[in-house]
């Protein structure tokens with residue numbers, strides 16, 4: 312990825328910001344977590360300034376354009392655009408600032424191509440999915456139904472209530488009186504992981520490996536380390552609100568949120584890289600950009616990862632004890648090696664689905680370049696590529712260590728070699744892929760660190776060992792008064808709908824703190 316032909320940011324990108332001495336809130340970073348916090352607060356009447364180091368908003372949900380193709384940089388399978396219930400947090404976040412986005416329903420969440428010829432589609436229709444899975448494991452029929460039905464129990468609890476800050480006693484009391492059973496249900500599942508529940512119902516080892524993959528492909532850890540609350544959301548919402556792709560690409564979500572933010576009186580500044588969070592008497596009072604410019608606010612929110620926040624924006628040697636403890640529980644997941652491909656349309660057989668997972672040997676599921684993810688968004692929105700071509704985003708876990716200490720030539724060579732290996736493996740599913748290539752741009756964890764500002768290019772935090780479900784994930788307040796975190800290193804973790812939740816919660820907590 313190079314910055315060369317990035318799209319221009321929206322119109323008011325002059326570097327002047329209204330002459331305000333102290334904002335109610337400054338948000339560092341315009342990922343979806345940061346933007347949901349900002350829009351929620353602006354909608355409540357708070358004065359908000361978002362500072363984004365890049366030239367467009369969105370972070371991992373951004374995009375870039377090359378030769379008529381529009382590529383999503385990271386997030387590609389979008390939850391949270393449902394039309395009913397309370398868990399459709401992206402729809403709600405947009406609505407709160409009077410904007411909306413057209414989306415295209417995806418009939419199949421994932422087409423799995425797994426070891427031993429296990430070919431399987433997760434249909435939007437729950438019963439169709441269960442039928443297809445049961446056809447592969449007929450003697451596990453009951454267990455399959457019971458396991459996935461238990462995931463629905465979690466989802467139904469969440470989908471019954473307003474989702475706001477669990478750090479705010481008034482909300483907790485209200486929600487408990489309104490939905491006592493749903494709250495008790497969630498309390499029961501908060502410390503649990505998927506693996507233990509799956510093993511209650513399922514005995515077939517291959518099926519348990521499949522459940523591992525069902526978790527791994529979004530949580531980057533197997534079922535034993537994946538919190539049940541998150542699985543309840545993912546395994547049910549894909550059949551409830553569904554997976555829906557934004558018309559115009561994933562980048563539109565952030566663009567619309569910015570439009571809503573500005574309509575509500577909030578401001579955003581691009582190319583504004585925060586170098587330091589300013590503290591006075593131990594309290595966060597402002598930020599300093601790397602160019603020396605300072606902005607002050609009553610509350611500071613960091614949408615940078617926890618590692619970036621507490622090791623770079625604040626002095627690493629003064630890290631609060633709770634943050635050290637958090638680092639003992641969670642580590643950085645690998646980043647991704649991403650191939651952004653433009654491919655001739657005739658490579659794809661009719662009926663090809665948008666999202667694919669490819670793995671040849673169960674032993675390699677968690678290895679670097681083990682599992683391959685493919686997303687072909689032009690099957691839903693053809694306007695993202697020139698006529699007759701598709702966008703073909705292929706990515707696979709990859710560690711920063713493998714890309715360091717290389718000369719520019721070695722780095723380019725290694726990228727080409729890795730891309731060649733992935734394309735060769737994908738030829739089994741998409742014969743003619745290599746010959747049909749029209750364009751290729753390769754991103755590595757180094758690209759993610761450079762363009763998304765994520766330490767080591769990580770996808771996000773993963774437990775170092777089996778933890779008690781979600782109980783170890785911090786909420787939005789931090790040990791530093793006046794400083795909050797939002798995004799995928801806060802409860803409940805990775806995923807656009809998950810970071811949208813963290814944004815709702817963070818804004819709610821700040822609004823109560825500031826008396827809005």
Ligand SMILES: NC(=O)c1ccc[n+]([C@@H]2O[C@H](COP(=O)([O-])OP(=O)(O)OC[C@H]3O[C@@H](n4cnc5c(N)ncnc54)[C@H](O)[C@@H]3O)[C@@H](O)[C@H]2O)c1
Pocket residue numbers: 339340341342343344345362363364365368369370371372384385386387583584585586614615616619624647759762763764765768769770771797798799800804805806807808810
């Ligand atoms: N990283 C990936 O490759 C990837 C892939 C798929 C999905 N996702 C998803 O993307 C979401 C991440 O969302 P998020 O809200 O946590 O944040 P994010 O990482 O998407 O966005 C953070 C934003 O903060 C900006 N930023 C960081 N440090 C800054 C600084 N010092 N000054 C100014 N700006 C700064 C970055 O440029 C970025 O725009 C998660 O849902 C994750 O699961 C990520």
Ligand SMILES: CC(C)=CCC/C(C)=C/C=C/C(C)=C/C=C/C(C)=C/C=C/C=C(C)/C=C/C=C(C)/C=C/C=C(\C)CCC=C(C)C
Pocket residue numbers: 387388390421469474475477483484486487494495497498528529530540541542544545666667668684685686803804805806807808809812
């Ligand atoms: C009061 C009392 C007593 C109590 C209380 C209790 C309570 C209330 C509790 C509550 C809780 C809550 C609210 C919670 C919440 C949660 C949530 C919201 C969650 C969410 C989640 C989500 C998620 C996880 C998502 C995710 C997703 C993802 C990550 C995705 C990804 C994807 C990918 C990567 C893809 C790829 C693939 C291909 C391409 C194939």
